[in-house]
Amino acid sequence: MERGRSMAAAALIGVAVMAAVDEIVFHQLLGWHHFFDRSTPAVGLLSDGLLHTAELLGLVAGFVLWADLRRRGTLSAAHAWAGLLLGAGGFQLFDGLINHKVFRLHQIRYVPDLLLYDLAWNGAALALLAAGAVLAARARRRTGAAGRDGTETGR
Amino acid sequence: MTPGHDHHAGGLAVAAPAAVCLAVLLAAGYVVAAHRLRRRGDAWPWAWQASFVAGAALLAAAFAVRMPGQPFTAHMGQHLLAGMLAPVLLVAGRPLTLTLRALRPGRARRAVLAVAHSRPAGWLVAPAVAVVLDMGGLWLLYRTPLLAAADQHAWLHAAVHLHVVAAGTLYAFAVCQLDPVRRRWSLPWRAGALLAGGAAHAVLAKSLYGTPPPGTSFAPADLQAGSQVMYYGGDAVELLLAVIVAAQWYAATGRAHRRRVAAAAAH
Numbered sequence: 001m002e003r004g005r006s007m008a009a010a011a012l013i014g015v016a017v018m019a020a021v022d023e024i025v026f027h028q029l030l031g032w033h034h035f036f037d038r039s040t041p042a043v044g045l046l047s048d049g050l051l052h053t054a055e056l057l058g059l060v061a062g063f064v065l066w067a068d069l070r071r072r073g074t075l076s077a078a079h080a081w082a083g084l085l086l087g088a089g090g091f092q093l094f095d096g097l098i099n100h101k102v103f104r105l106h107q108i109r110y111v112p113d114l115l116l117y118d119l120a121w122n123g124a125a126l127a128l129l130a131a132g133a134v135l136a137a138r139a140r141r142r143t144g145a146a147g148r149d150g151t152e153t154g155r
Numbered sequence: 156m157t158p159g160h161d162h163h164a165g166g167l168a169v170a171a172p173a174a175v176c177l178a179v180l181l182a183a184g185y186v187v188a189a190h191r192l193r194r195r196g197d198a199w200p201w202a203w204q205a206s207f208v209a210g211a212a213l214l215a216a217a218f219a220v221r222m223p224g225q226p227f228t229a230h231m232g233q234h235l236l237a238g239m240l241a242p243v244l245l246v247a248g249r250p251l252t253l254t255l256r257a258l259r260p261g262r263a264r265r266a267v268l269a270v271a272h273s274r275p276a277g278w279l280v281a282p283a284v285a286v287v288l289d290m291g292g293l294w295l296l297y298r299t300p301l302l303a304a305a306d307q308h309a310w311l312h313a314a315v316h317l318h319v320v321a322a323g324t325l326y327a328f329a330v331c332q333l334d335p336v337r338r339r340w341s342l343p344w345r346a347g348a349l350l351a352g353g354a355a356h357a358v359l360a361k362s363l364y365g366t367p368p369p370g371t372s373f374a375p376a377d378l379q380a381g382s383q384v385m386y387y388g389g390d391a392v393e394l395l396l397a398v399i400v401a402a403q404w405y406a407a408t409g410r411a412h413r414r415r416v417a418a419a420a421a422h
Contacts, residue, residue: 049356
């Protein structure tokens with residue numbers, strides 16, 4: 001089993017899935033987010049462009065790494081699930097704190113009282129991260145001993 | 156003055172028929188060459204041929220068909236087809252490989268090989284060079300008065316179109332590396348070019364949402380629609396390129412894995 005790789009591949013997918021949910025649900029379907037908010041500073045725009053592209057590439061890289069692990073029979077499903085949730089939660093938290101607050105790319109919704117939206121957004125992120133951490137600990141307990149004695153294959 | 160208004164009357168009067176003729180010639184040449192290979196018993200995947208012909212058709216359509224939407228949005232639709240999607244499909248058809256296999260040994264084939272393996276061609280298809288040529292040109296077009304000037308001069312307009320198509324093809328060629336050239340660039344270089352190119356494109360698209368190209372007077376709604384066409388269209392093409400690169404990696408790792416398994420079994 002390649003535990004670290006299983007988790008990393010799934011985390012890439014998790015980040016990309018969360019980014020896609022954000023783009024599709026909040027930008028396109030609900031129309032809550034603005035495509036571009038005129039108060040965005042240049043550095044925010046640059047970081048947004050880089051991250052947005054990295055997410056797209058991460059989606060493809062995550063899937064192809066996952067497919068490769070499966071093909072070679074070295075995918076650890078427990079670690080992959082943990083990675084998926086950690087990636088999704090990590091992105092959500094990054095989006096909520098850095099993109100929305102530090103870079104002020106756009107806000108969740110353009111309403112007078114934003115606090116509730118911010119709390120819900122970042123609370124959901126923390127919940128995802130916590131669930132991912134629990135799964136990671138369980139995966140580690142379950143396969144922790146096995147990985148050490150040279151069952152690592154592949155590379 | 157709004158570029159795109161007499162866009163189709165002025166600059167395109169010369170450029171459009173030339174582009175359509177070029178696309179038809181490219182597609183016809185490709186089909187003839189692939190037919191020659193198949194007739195002598197060589198395999199040449201139909202999917203590659205379909206990809207190239209579709210690319211040529213899109214290139215022709217970008218110049219022959221009036222794109223929907225207001226001037227800037229229509230311009231972006233054209234840019235997306237001719238400068239991004241068509242080049243990827245053309246490159247995915249492995250035109251250089253086909254040319255080398257279809258030509259009989261002789262002067263013409265040696266000349267093509269010499270160009271493909273020449274030092275300047277090697278530098279041109281370096282991912283870092285290709286991304287600067289493609290994205291640099293795009294930033295010049297939309298962030299200097301070039302777009303406004305191109306609307307005034309037909310020759311400049313044609314040159315801009317030529318650059319967009321040529322640089323887009325170069326970028327796709329450099330990132331995908333499906334054809335044999337002087338040097339093969341490693342995955343990190345190509346992934347880096349994808350990241351840099353995609354980011355430069357996304358930042359430019361978002362900035363166009365709020366700030367028009369200098370010297371132009373597009374309606375805000377047009378600008379906003381056009382910049383979103385650019386942003387999300389760019390995503391789609393970026394995804395397509397990434398899938399091509401990922402599929403290459405998957406196939407190569409699969410071969411390496413099978414070799415390892417076979418070597419382990421032999422011991």
